[in-house]
Amino acid sequence: MSLTKSAYNLLFRRTSSFAITIMVGAVFFERFFDQGGDFxxxxxxxxxxxxxxKHNYENKDEE
Structure with missing residues (x-):
């Protein structure tokens, strides 16, 4: 219960911190989802x- 209350007070209590939390979460989720899709x-x-x-088609003697 203490952890959820601390998270609420830190991240969700004020509108500005809630908006920043959502934006940062969206950036990290997008990055994770994009890399997962590429994998x-x-x-x-x-x-x-x-x-x-490409190693099959590259010339070994190119400088």
């Missing part, structure tokens, strides 16, 4: 994407 896409397409096969 799923890369794992489903492993071996088909350029970053996985």
């Amino acid at each position: 799923v896409f890369d794992s489903m397409n492993r071996g088909k994407l350029w970053k996985h096969i």
Whole structure:
């Protein structure tokens, strides 16, 4: 109960802190969701994407 009361008093009691909490949470959620989607896409397409096969097409003697 103490933890929830502390979180409420710190993050949600005032409108300004509530708005900042929502904005920061949205930024972190967007970042997490975007990286999770990229990970799923890369794992489903492993071996088909350029970053996985470019070593087959690069010349070793280029300087």
